[in-house]
Amino acid sequence: MSAINQMSDLNQLVNQSNVHHQLSVPQLVERVLSRNEGSLTHTGAIQATTGEYTGRSPHDKFIVKDDHSTDAVNWGKTNQSIEDETFIKLYHKVLDYLKDRQELFVFKGYAGADERYRLPIQVINEFAWHNLFAHQMFIRPTEEELTQHEAEFSVISAPTFKADPEIDGTNSEAFIIISFKHRVVLIGGTEYAGEIKKSIFSVMNYVLPKKNVLSMHCSANVGKEGDVALFFGLSGTGKTTLSADPDRKLIGDDEHAWSNFGISNIEGGCYAKCINLSFQKEPQIFDAIHFGAVLENVVLNPHSHQPDYDDTSLTENTRAAYPLHHIKNTVVPSVAGHPNAIIFLTADATGVLPPISRLTKEQAMYHFLSGYTSKLAGTERGVTSPQATFSACFGSPFLPLAPSVYAEMLGEKIDQFDSEVYLVNTGWTGGAFGEGERMKLSHTRSMIHAALEGELKSVETYLDPVFDLQIPTHCPGVPDDVLIPKKTWKDPNAYDRSAHELANKFHENFKKFEHASKEIKEAGPSYGRL
Numbered sequence: 361m362s363a364i365n366q367m368s369d370l371n372q373l374v375n376q377s378n379v380h381h382q383l384s385v386p387q388l389v390e391r392v393l394s395r396n397e398g399s400l401t402h403t404g405a406i407q408a409t410t411g412e413y414t415g416r417s418p419h420d421k422f423i424v425k426d427d428h429s430t431d432a433v434n435w436g437k438t439n440q441s442i443e444d445e446t447f448i449k450l451y452h453k454v455l456d457y458l459k460d461r462q463e464l465f466v467f468k469g470y471a472g473a474d475e476r477y478r479l480p481i482q483v484i485n486e487f488a489w490h491n492l493f494a495h496q497m498f499i500r501p502t503e504e505e506l507t508q509h510e511a512e513f514s515v516i517s518a519p520t521f522k523a524d525p526e527i528d529g530t531n532s533e534a535f536i537i538i539s540f541k542h543r544v545v546l547i548g549g550t551e552y553a554g555e556i557k558k559s560i561f562s563v564m565n566y567v568l569p570k571k572n573v574l575s576m577h578c579s580a581n582v583g584k585e586g587d588v589a590l591f592f593g594l595s596g597t598g599k600t601t602l603s604a605d606p607d608r609k610l611i612g613d614d615e616h617a618w619s620n621f622g623i624s625n626i627e628g629g630c631y632a633k634c635i636n637l638s639f640q641k642e643p644q645i646f647d648a649i650h651f652g653a654v655l656e657n658v659v660l661n662p663h664s665h666q667p668d669y670d671d672t673s674l675t676e677n678t679r680a681a682y683p684l685h686h687i688k689n690t691v692v693p694s695v696a697g698h699p700n701a702i703i704f705l706t707a708d709a710t711g712v713l714p715p716i717s718r719l720t721k722e723q724a725m726y727h728f729l730s731g732y733t734s735k736l737a738g739t740e741r742g743v744t745s746p747q748a749t750f751s752a753c754f755g756s757p758f759l760p761l762a763p764s765v766y767a768e769m770l771g772e773k774i775d776q777f778d779s780e781v782y783l784v785n786t787g788w789t790g791g792a793f794g795e796g797e798r799m800k801l802s803h804t805r806s807m808i809h810a811a812l813e814g815e816l817k818s819v820e821t822y823l824d825p826v827f828d829l830q831i832p833t834h835c836p837g838v839p840d841d842v843l844i845p846k847k848t849w850k851d852p853n854a855y856d857r858s859a860h861e862l863a864n865k866f867h868e869n870f871k872k873f874e875h876a877s878k879e880i881k882e883a884g885p886s887y888g889r890l
Contacts, residue, residue: 369455370514370544374484379464382506383488385652388465388495391488395463398489402665404651405680407658408489413550414657414675416558417534418757420550422447424539432566434762446529447539451546453528457521458486465491468509470499471560473694474624477573477617481560482511486518493553493654496683498560499628513543513563515556521548538562538760553656553681557631558758561615564626566760574618574769575626577755579603580611582696588623589812590616592754593705594733595677598786600632601801602705602808604644610690618699618773625694630687634658634680637669641801648686655680698777701812703784709734709748711788711796712845712859715838716807717829718816721774722883724781728753729767729873730866730884734787748862750869764875782811783829790848792858806837826859828886863887 373379383391389406392398398408423433425441433439458464465485472478483494501509522533534549536559545559561577568575578592579599589608591599600613612625613632632645634655639646649655656679659671669678684690704727706713719727731751752763759766774781786804790796810816821830822844834840841847849855863885870884882889
C-alpha cells in the first residue's frame with residue numbers, strides 16, 4: 361500500500377462533490393472569472409495577483425525528516441527539517457479546512473517528458489487560477505493516459521489557510537512542506553503560484569538522481585542540425601529569454617533531466633519573467649501570452665485591460681505562465697539528444713565578470729559548484745535590489761541532495777559527451793549596479809550565437825588576470841571593448857578593487873567544498889588563491 365493510500369483522508373477530499381476534476385482551460389477561465397479570482401486581458405489571458413507573497417518564500421520551506429529522508433537530504437538553511445508528527449498534524453488541519461471550501465480543483469498530469477522517468481502527479485487547488493497554472497505548467501495527459509493515471513505525488517495548495525507558528529511548527533503563516541515518505545507537498549499561507557511549480561522540481565531533484573538521471577535548473581533548445589544547448593542560471597539571469605530563439609526550437613525554459621538517452625523537459629509549460637516585456641525584445645514570449653496563459657502580478661490598464669509590463673508597483677517579479685505549445689518553435693515531445701554546448705548564466709551585479717568566457721572542464725565544475733549570480737529584485741520575498749549570492753549548481757534552493765551529487769554527475773556527462781561550456785554574464789557592464797548598465801540583450805544573443813555556431817573556437821583569447829578566464833577578443837555583433845570588462849569602466853582602479861573583492865568572495869564560498877579535487881579548487885580566480 362502506498363503512503364498516499366495510507367493517508368486516506370486525501371482520497372476522501374478529492375472525491376467530494378464540490379471537487380472539479382481535470383477541467384479544461386475554458387472551464388477554468390470561466391471559474392476564475394465567476395469567482396472573481398482574476399481579470400481577462402485584451403488578449404484573453406488571465407491576470408491574477410498574489411497579495412503579500414509576490415515571490416518564493418525560502419525561509420518557509422521544509423522537508424519532513426523521517427526514515428526516508430534522514431540520511432539522504434542535505435540538511436541546513438536551505439533544506440530545513442520538520443518532524444513527521446508535526447507535518448501529519450498540519451496536514452490534517454489543512455485537509456479539514458479544505459473540506460469546507462465551496463469548490464476545489466484537481467489536475468492530474470506528469471512531471472517529465474521522458475516516459476521512462478516521468479512522475480505522475482496530482483495538484484489539488486483552492487483557487488481555480490492556481491489549477492489553471494498547474495494545467496499549463498505540467499505535462500497534460502492524453503485521454504487514454506488519464507484512464508491509467510495513478511498519482512505518485514500530490515501537491516495540496518491552500519493559500520488562504522494561515523499557519524500558527526507556535527502550534528504548527530512553521531516559521532510564519534506560510535509553509536511549503538515536502539514529505540517524501542507520504543509523497544505529499546503541502547502549501548499554505550501564500551498565493552504565489554511559483555511555489556507549486558518549484559516544489560515538484562525539488563521532488564524531481566530527489567527522485568531522478570536515484571535513477572542515475574541528472575536533474576538540472578536550466579533551459580534548453582536545439583538547432584536545425586540537432587545540436588542541443590543548455591542554459592543554467594537562477595531566476596532573472598535570462599534562461600527563458602535566451603532559450604526562446606526564433607532560429608532554434610525550444611525544448612523547455614527552466615527544468616530538465618539528462619539521462620543516458622539525452623535531454624528531456626520536466627515541465628509542459630514556461631514561467632517567464634515579464635518585467636519590461638516587449639514584442640521588439642522578446643517576440644516569442646510576448647506572443648505566447650494569449651487565451652489560457654496566466655499573468656501573475658502584472659498591472660492592467662483599467663479600461664483597455666492591456667498589460668503594463670513596465671509597471672513594478674506590485675513587484676518586479678511579474679510572471680507569465682503558458683503551455684509550451686504557445687511558443688511556435690518547440691520540440692514535441694520535449695526531448696532531444698545530448699548537449700553540444702552548456703551555458704552558465706550569471707547576472708553579475710558588480711560588473712567585473714566578462715560577458716563571455718570559455719571554460720575548461722575543471723573551471724566548469726568550479727563555477728557549477730559556485731553558482732555565482734545576483735538575486736534580482738522580486739524573485740524572493742524581501743529582495744528589492746540585486747544581491748550577490750552563490751547558489752550551488754545554479755539552483756541550490758531546489759536541491760534536496762548535496763551539491764556534489766549533481767556536480768559529479770554533470771562532470772561525468774561533460775566528459776562522456778564532450779560538451780563545451782561557457783560562462784556568460786548577463787548582468788552589469790561599465791560599473792556595478794547603480795553605476796554601470798545592464799548588458800545589452802542583443803550583445804548577449806550575439807555572443808551565445810557565436811558560441812553555439814563554433815565561431816569562438818579559433819578566436820584569439822585574453823587571459824583575465826583576476827579570474828583566470830579565457831575571454832575572446834572578438835565576437836561578431838559585439839564591440840571588442842565590451843568583451844574585456846576593465847575596458848568598460850571609467851576608473852580602472854575601481855574595477856580592480858571590485859574584481860579583487862569578488863574573487864575573494866569566490867574563494868570564501870568555495871571553502872564549503874573542501875572535498876573537491878585540487879584541480880577543481882585551482883580552477884577558480886587566480887587572484888587571492890592560496
